[in-house]
Amino acid sequence: MESTEGSNTNSYSNSMKQIVLQIPTFINVYNDGTVERLRNMPRAPPSLNDPATAVSSKDIVFSINPLLAARLYLPKLNATDKKLPVLVYFHGGALCGESAFAEHHHEYCNLVASQANVLIVSVEHRKAPEHYLPAAYDDCWAGLKWAASHANANASQNSHIISEPWFINHGDFNKVFIGGDSSGGNLVHNVAMRAGVEPLPNGVKVHGAFMNHPYFCGSKPIGSEPVEGFEQTLPYMAWGVVYPDAPGGIDNPMVNPMAPGAPSLANLGCSKMFISVAGDDQLFRDRAVLYYEAVRGSGWKGQVQLFEEKGEQHVYYMFHPHTDKGKRLIKQVADFLKQ
Template structure:
C-alpha cells in the first residue's frame, strides 16, 4: 500500500495528502440551525441554493413583532477562513450570527461556498455571485419574500469573505441582478488583500512568508499575476477601476492589532476613496483588537459596539 504523504500544507491550518484527502485542524464543529436560539430568540434554517455546483446557505431571521409587518434589511454574507476552511454551518459563525442578528434586526443569508484546495479559486467568487442572484430572484426563500426589504439588500464578509465582498461588488457594477435589485451597501470586515508592494509596517524579509501571501499561492496557484492578481490586489496591474463598485455605500472595518491582514483594510479604504467612486464610504477602526475579534467573541463589549454600528449602516437610508 502506498504511503500517505503530505503534498501541501499551511502549518496548523491545513494539510493536503497524496491520496487527495485534506485535513483542517482548526475547523470548528458544524452545528444545526436553531428554532429559535434559546438566548437571542433568532431563528435559523438551512437552504440549498444549487445542486451543481453545490452551494447552500444558513438563513437567520430576527424575532419580529406579529403586529408589525415592516420589512427588514437583507445581508448576504460570505464567511472568512482564507478561502480554505470554516463554514456557514460552523459553531463559530452560528454563534456569531445569533448575536449579530439580535442586535442588527436584519435577515442574514450566510453562504456556504466551495472551498480550496478541492475547488481552487475562482470557484468561490462564482458561488457567492450565484447565491446573491438567487436571493434577488422571484423564487427566493419565503423568509426573504415575506420579511425582507429588497430595497435594502447588502453584501458583507470578514477576512477572505471581505475580499469576496469586494469582488462581488465589482461584478455587480458590470452585471445586473434579477428583478432590478441593487446592492444598497457592502460591509468589509478586516478584508483580506495583498500585493507585491509593501504597505504600512510590512517588511520585505517577511512578506513572502506572511499568511496572506502564503494563503493566496495555496488557494489559487494558477492565478494570473500571482499575488498581484486583481482579485487579491485591487489596485494592481490590469485591475478594474474601483470607481465601478456596484453598491451605494460601503463600510470598511479594521482592527488596530490585526496580525493577519495588518493595515490592508486602510489601504483598501484609501484606494476606494481616491478612485472616484461616487458612493458613501465609511471607515470603522477598533484599537486594541486582533483579526476577526467580533467573530471569535461576539458577546464582547467591542463586538457589540461594532454590531450596533453595522445596525445603523443597515437601517440608515
C-alpha cells in the same frame, strides 16, 4: 478526512502519506488527495428561536448545479414589522477553510440578525483546494442572484428558482446588503465589483457592503507587514493554495485591487460601504486602510466609512463577541445595516 494515525495494519500506507502542500497551522494537503483543515471550528445546528437572540435559522439548498447550500436567519417578527432588509453574508476562513455552519459564524449571524433586524442568507461556498478560485466568487454571486430572484412576487411560481418563503414573505429587496469577514471581506469586494458591471435579477441593486478585516495582499510588503519572511505569511501563502493559476499571481486584482491594471474601484456596485480594521492586525490592517483610501480617491459615487479598534487582533469580535470591544464592532455593523 482520513486520519494520519492508524493501527499497524495500515502503518505502511500511513508511512507513504506525505504533505505536498500546506499553510502551516492552517491546512495540510496530502499526496493521496486528502485535506486536513487544522483550524475548523465545530459546527452548530440551526435552531428555531435561538435562546439568546430569538432568531430562527434553517439550512437550505439554493443551487443544484453546482450543489450549494446556505443557512438562513430570520429575526423575531413583531406585528408591526414591515419587510426586512436582506444581507447576503460570506464567512471567513482563508477561502480554504471554515463553514457557514461553524459555531462562531452561527452565533455572529444570530447577533447581527437580531440587532440589525435583517434577514440573512449565509452562503456555504466551495473551498479550495478541492475547488480552486474563482469557484467561491461564483458561488457567492450565485447566492446574491438567488436572493435577488425573490424580488419578483411570482418567484414561487418559477420552476427555475428554488424559492424560499422567508424571502418571499419578509424580504425588502430595496435594501439588499452584502457583508463578510476576513476572506469573506475579499469575497464582498469581488462580488461588489461584479455587481457594478453585471445586472442582478429583477433590477435589484446592492444597497450597501461591509468588510470586516478584509483579506487583501500583494507582491511587496507594505506598512506593518514583515519584510523578512513576507512570502511565508498566511495572506501570501493562502493565495497560492486557493488560486494557484491566478493571472498575475499575488498581484491579481481579486486579491490586490490596487495592482497595476486593476479595474477601477469607481465601478463598485453598491451605494455605501463600511470597512473595519483591528489596530494590532499586522497582516491585514494596512491593506484594508489602503483599500479604503483607494475607494475614496477612485471617483466612486458612494459613501465609505472606516472603523478601527485599537489594540486588537484579526477578527477578535468573532471569537469574543460579548466583550465590550466585540459588542462595539457588532453594533457598528448593525447600525450600518439599519441605514
